[in-house]
Amino acid sequence: MIGMDLLGIEDLEREDIERILETAVHMREIGERDVKKVPTLRGRTIVNLFFEPSTRTRASFEIAGKRLSADVVNFSPSSSSLKKSESILDTARTLDAMDPDAVIVRHAVAGVPRRIADVLDAPVINAGDGAHEHPTQALLDLFTVQQEKGRIDGLTVTIVGDIVHSRVARSNIYGFLKMGAEVRIAAPPPMIPPAAETLGVKAFTSLRESLEGADVVMALRIQNERLAGSCFPSVREYSATFGLDRAKLHYAKDDAIVMHPGPVNRGVELSQDLTDHRPSVILDQVRNGVAIRMAVLYLFSGRRRLAAREIER
Amino acid sequence: MSHPSPPAGVPTGRSGNGSSNSRSILDDTGIRRALTRIAHEILERNAEPESLYLVAIPNGGVPLARLLAQNLREIGGIDVAVGVLDTTLYRDDLTTTGRRPPLRRTEMPSAVDDRVVVLVDDVVKTGRTIRAAMDALMDFGRPRVVQVVGLVDRGHRELPIKLDYVGKNVPTRPGEIVRLRGKDGSLEPPLEVVVTHDSGGST
Numbered sequence: 266m267i268g269m270d271l272l273g274i275e276d277l278e279r280e281d282i283e284r285i286l287e288t289a290v291h292m293r294e295i296g297e298r299d300v301k302k303v304p305t306l307r308g309r310t311i312v313n314l315f316f317e318p319s320t321r322t323r324a325s326f327e328i329a330g331k332r333l334s335a336d337v338v339n340f341s342p343s344s345s346s347l348k349k350s351e352s353i354l355d356t357a358r359t360l361d362a363m364d365p366d367a368v369i370v371r372h373a374v375a376g377v378p379r380r381i382a383d384v385l386d387a388p389v390i391n392a393g394d395g396a397h398e399h400p401t402q403a404l405l406d407l408f409t410v411q412q413e414k415g416r417i418d419g420l421t422v423t424i425v426g427d428i429v430h431s432r433v434a435r436s437n438i439y440g441f442l443k444m445g446a447e448v449r450i451a452a453p454p455p456m457i458p459p460a461a462e463t464l465g466v467k468a469f470t471s472l473r474e475s476l477e478g479a480d481v482v483m484a485l486r487i488q489n490e491r492l493a494g495s496c497f498p499s500v501r502e503y504s505a506t507f508g509l510d511r512a513k514l515h516y517a518k519d520d521a522i523v524m525h526p527g528p529v530n531r532g533v534e535l536s537q538d539l540t541d542h543r544p545s546v547i548l549d550q551v552r553n554g555v556a557i558r559m560a561v562l563y564l565f566s567g568r569r570r571l572a573a574r575e576i577e578r
Numbered sequence: 579m580s581h582p583s584p585p586a587g588v589p590t591g592r593s594g595n596g597s598s599n600s601r602s603i604l605d606d607t608g609i610r611r612a613l614t615r616i617a618h619e620i621l622e623r624n625a626e627p628e629s630l631y632l633v634a635i636p637n638g639g640v641p642l643a644r645l646l647a648q649n650l651r652e653i654g655g656i657d658v659a660v661g662v663l664d665t666t667l668y669r670d671d672l673t674t675t676g677r678r679p680p681l682r683r684t685e686m687p688s689a690v691d692d693r694v695v696v697l698v699d700d701v702v703k704t705g706r707t708i709r710a711a712m713d714a715l716m717d718f719g720r721p722r723v724v725q726v727v728g729l730v731d732r733g734h735r736e737l738p739i740k741l742d743y744v745g746k747n748v749p750t751r752p753g754e755i756v757r758l759r760g761k762d763g764s765l766e767p768p769l770e771v772v773v774t775h776d777s778g779g780s781t
Contacts, residue, residue, distance in 0.1 A: 284680075291664065291681035300717040303667040333667075563667075564678050 270382045270389040271565050273398035274439040282407065282443060288560035289408050289553070295332060296555060306335035309366040309567060313339045314381075315392070316353065316372040321527060321551070322392050322401075326369050329558035335366070335566070357381045367566035370394070375432075388565045396430050402526055403436035405557040407444060409550050410481055413522050418445035423475045423517070425507055426485030426534060427456045433526045434485055438464055451475035452507065472507050476516035483524040484509055484534040500533055510536035514544075522546050599775045603748055603756070606768035609729065612745035613642065616727055617649035619743050624694055627654050629722070631693040633661045635711050636682040638700025638758040641765045642729055646698060661686040663697075668710035684714075691719040696742075700758035701771070702728035705739035730771055732756055748773075
């Protein structure tokens with residue numbers, strides 16, 4: 266039974282994930298039509314509330330909403346308007362008074378979407394909060410793997426990069442484990458979360474060992490500003506040891522696929538050649554992102570928290 | 579609006595799958611006989627059988643469209659295109675009820691422009707599914723003609739929709755559930771149409 270909000274993969278049951286993926290299969294077919302629009306959410310309003318800049322995720326949600334015929338409103342409070350003493354929760358309450366049917370929230374601080382969900386009547390969908398979760402990214406990654414491999418259960422997935430600072434990694438770890446995959450992480454020691462093993466993943470500091478027998482290799486974006494700090498000596502050294510190219514990919518299974526949440530630092534996380542060609546599936550991930558977000562909007566939008574509470578009473 | 583009508587004129591059939599209060603109103607032989615007749619009617623009505631395009635409404639319409647296509651091949655010597663069109667995202671009750679029914683597959687292998695599209699559904703009642711199917715169809719193009727096959731017509735229409743080809747008219751009560759089913763809960767033959775008295779849900 267799918268809950269009111271989509272705040273993280275940690276909250277979902279395997280059946281919920283399966284239902285979202287199954288719905289996305291049919292949403293993807295709409296994207297292949299000449300007329301890429303269905304009337305399902307006609308007259309519904311979806312608000313993109315992005316406190317952190319984003320082009321790709323925001324556009325993906327916007328296209329998804331429009332393909333379902335919803336009206337999509339983009340709201341990106343600038344830091345200056347927030348400085349005018351309007352708190353985040355006040356902003357959210359103001360929007361809620363306009364009766365949206367779903368509010369999509371991105372914020373640089375972990376936990377903000379949940380705080381907003383606590384005060385809103387509309388369902389909240391987390392589009393990324395700090396280093397906490399990015400559930401729709403993990404769902405589109407799961408969907409892409411399922412489309413490519415025909416299954417998720419029993420696969421070996423290696424996630425390479427700055428795991429400790431990555432909401433994409435965290436959501437994917439929860440998602441792939443719930444769907445029955447083996448999850449490995451590979452990174453320089455400062456980028457491995459201290460409690461990695463308790464999450465149920467195997468941590469590696471050797472890329473080669475982490476890739477042996479892998480069906481899926483997921484590279485994460487390296488934030489250059491973090492590299493400049495204490496995490497790692499230099500971009501060149503990171504790229505030499507943890508950057509993926511065709512030679513290193515040989516350690517994985519012959520039919521392994523390569524994923525990346527984008528945008529790729531070409532020549533850092535992935536070689537130029539691997540960024541643009543199979544077995545990388547980066548543009549399929551983007552395409553599947555729209556289908557997954559259509560599925561999420563279909564399944565989560567339109568409900569009212571207060572009405573649901575009334576019924577409970 | 580409910581029209582009190584007796585469940586008369588329907589044979590009491592065997593009940594299968596352990597549901598005690600369900601009765602069969604059309605068995606596999608009856609379904610095949612009806613579809614053979616409908617195939618003849620389709621050929622009679624349409625001067626250019628090569629422009630025919632059968633479009634099944636899942637799930638029940640799918641095996642029926644397959645059987646119809648087979649009949650059209652045997653009787654008319656023509657290979658008709660067969661598509662599948664899910665109507666769920668076009669339903670008119672999604673926003674009012676907040677329900678989110680599971681989606682089913684859509685596969686439209688050829689363009690519908692200028693074709694004679696024959697929608698195939700198992701059980702027709704309110705006409706709302708047919709309305710949704712017509713809207714969905716228009717998103718795929720501009721058919722020359724749209725016709726509708728209903729294996730079972732229950733009456734209780736809520737929209738001005740009339741069937742072109744009917745397998746069997748079956749008067750039922752609004753609360754009854756009428757559905758096509760196959761062997762062991764699948765939609766594989768032998769097929770039958772059953773009526774159950776369970777409350778809740780509708781086709």
